[in-house]
Amino acid sequence: MSFVLGRDGDREDGPVGRLGSYRALDGSDGAALHLDLNGPHAMLLVGKRGYGKSYTMGVIAEDLARSRGVAPVLVDPMGAFDTLAEPADGDAVPASVVEEPAVTAGSLDPRSWCELLGLSPERDAGSLLWRAAQEESTIDGMQAHVASAGASSVATRAAINHLRLADSWGVFDPDGLDATALGGPEVTVVDVSGLADAPMNAVSRGVAEALYRARIRDSIDRLPWLLLDEAHTFFDGVAEPALETILTRGRAPGVSLVAATQRPSAIPEVGISQSDILCAHRLTARDDLAALEGAQPTYMNGSLVDAERLPDVPGEVVIIDDETETIHAARIRSRDTPHGGTSPTASDVMDDGVTQVE
Numbered sequence: 614m615s616f617v618l619g620r621d622g623d624r625e626d627g628p629v630g631r632l633g634s635y636r637a638l639d640g641s642d643g644a645a646l647h648l649d650l651n652g653p654h655a656m657l658l659v660g661k662r663g664y665g666k667s668y669t670m671g672v673i674a675e676d677l678a679r680s681r682g683v684a685p686v687l688v689d690p691m692g693a694f695d696t697l698a699e700p701a702d703g704d705a706v707p708a709s710v711v712e713e714p715a716v717t718a719g720s721l722d723p724r725s726w727c728e729l730l731g732l733s734p735e736r737d738a739g740s741l742l743w744r745a746a747q748e749e750s751t752i753d754g755m756q757a758h759v760a761s762a763g764a765s766s767v768a769t770r771a772a773i774n775h776l777r778l779a780d781s782w783g784v785f786d787p788d789g790l791d792a793t794a795l796g797g798p799e800v801t802v803v804d805v806s807g808l809a810d811a812p813m814n815a816v817s818r819g820v821a822e823a824l825y826r827a828r829i830r831d832s833i834d835r836l837p838w839l840l841l842d843e844a845h846t847f848f849d850g851v852a853e854p855a856l857e858t859i860l861t862r863g864r865a866p867g868v869s870l871v872a873a874t875q876r877p878s879a880i881p882e883v884g885i886s887q888s889d890i891l892c893a894h895r896l897t898a899r900d901d902l903a904a905l906e907g908a909q910p911t912y913m914n915g916s917l918v919d920a921e922r923l924p925d926v927p928g929e930v931v932i933i934d935d936e937t938e939t940i941h942a943a944r945i946r947s948r949d950t951p952h953g954g955t956s957p958t959a960s961d962v963m964d965d966g967v968t969q970v971e
C-alpha cells in the first residue's frame with residue numbers, strides 16, 4: 614500500500630519519488646508515501662531551524678535527479694547541497710554543482726535593475742538606468758548607453774557607479790546560465806552561498822526566468838523544477854516577480870517550484886495560497902503559525918497548528934495535499950547522499966581549537 618501526494622491517481626500513472634512513510638500513532642513507520650513527479654507542482658516546505666526543511670529538500674532533489682523527464686535546479690544559499698554530487702546509497706543521484714553562477718544582465722527588466730541598485734526610476738540617475746536596461750542586455754552596453762545619453766554629469770556618474778558596483782559582483786555575464794545549461798536531467802546545484810543578498814537574488818531571478826521562458830518557447834523538453842532553500846530571502850528581493858510568475862502561471866508550461874522557509878510569515882500570500890502541497894515540520898513562532906492557519910483549507914478538520922498535530926521531532930511532517938484534499942502525518946525518509954546542512958557543535962572542536970567539520 615502506498616499513497617502518491619499531488620496525484621489523483623495510482624502510483625503506476627507516472628514517475629514518483631519516495632518521500633517517506635506514514636507515521637503510525639505508536640511512532641512506527643507505516644505505508645510508503647510518494648510524491649508525484651509527473652505533473653507540475655508548487656510545494657512549500659516550512660519549519661523552524663533544525664527540524665529538517667533542508668533535509669526534506671535534499672530528499673526531493675535526490676528523487677528528481679533519479680527521475681526521467683524533469684530538469685531539477687536547486688538554488689543553494691547556504692552551500693549545503695553540493696553533497697548531492699557525492700556517492701549515493703542505492704541508485705546513483707546524477708548531480709552537478711555550479712560554483713560561480715552568472716546570469717545575463719538582460720534577465721532583469723528595467724524596474725528590477727532600479728530596485729537591485731537602489732535607484733528610484735523617478736529620479737534622474739534611476740531613469741537613466743531604466744532606459745539603459747530597456748535598450749541593452751549587457752553591463753558594458755548599459756554603461757555605454759548611460760555615458761552617451763547626454764544627461765547631467767551627476768546623474769551619469771551615479772548611474773555609472775551603480776553599474777560598476779553590479780559588475781563587481783561578478784554575477785552578470787553575456788554567457789551566463791541559460792536553459793540549455795540548466796535543463797539537463799541531473800540536479801543542477803546553483804551555489805549562491807558566497808554572494809550577498811542582492812547578487813544572490815539577481816542570480817535566482819535569472820535562473821527562474823530562463824527556465825520559465827524556455828518552457829514558454831518550447832526550447833527545453835524536460836519539465837523544470839526550481840528548488841529554493843531559505844526562500845524568504847528571494848521572495849523579499851528582485852527574484853520575487855519571477856517566483857510569483859512560476860507560482861501563478863507555471864502550471865500550463867509545466868514549471869514547478871519547491872520553496873523552503875523557516876519564516877512562512879515572510880512569504881507573500883501568493884506563495885502560500887498557490888502552493889498545492891504544504892509540508893510542515895515543527896513550527897512555534899506565533900506569526901508563522903498564524904500564516905499557516907490563514908492558509909488552512911476548508912476540508913481540514915480542526916487546526917493544523919494544534920499542539921498534537923504539528924510534529925516535534927526532526928524529519929517528521931504534516932502534509933496538506935490540495936490535489937487530493939488530504940492530510941498526512943509522515944516521516945521523511947533518510948537521505949541517500951550525505952546531508953550537508955549540519956550545524957557545527959562545540960564538541961566538533963578539538964583542544965587545539967581546530968574545527969573538524971569538513
Ligand SMILES: Nc1ncnc2c1ncn2[C@@H]1O[C@H](COP(=O)(O)OP(=O)(O)OP(=O)(O)O)[C@@H](O)[C@H]1O
Binds near residue numbers: 666667929948952956
Ligand atoms: N528525515 C530525516 N531523517 C533523519 N534525520 C533528519 C531528517 N530530517 C532532519 N534530520 C536531522 O535534523 C537535522 C537538521 O535538519 P536540517 O538541516 O534540514 O534543518 P533545517 O530545518 O533546514 O534547518 P535550517 O533552517 O537551519 O536550515 C539534520 O542534520 C538531520 O540530522
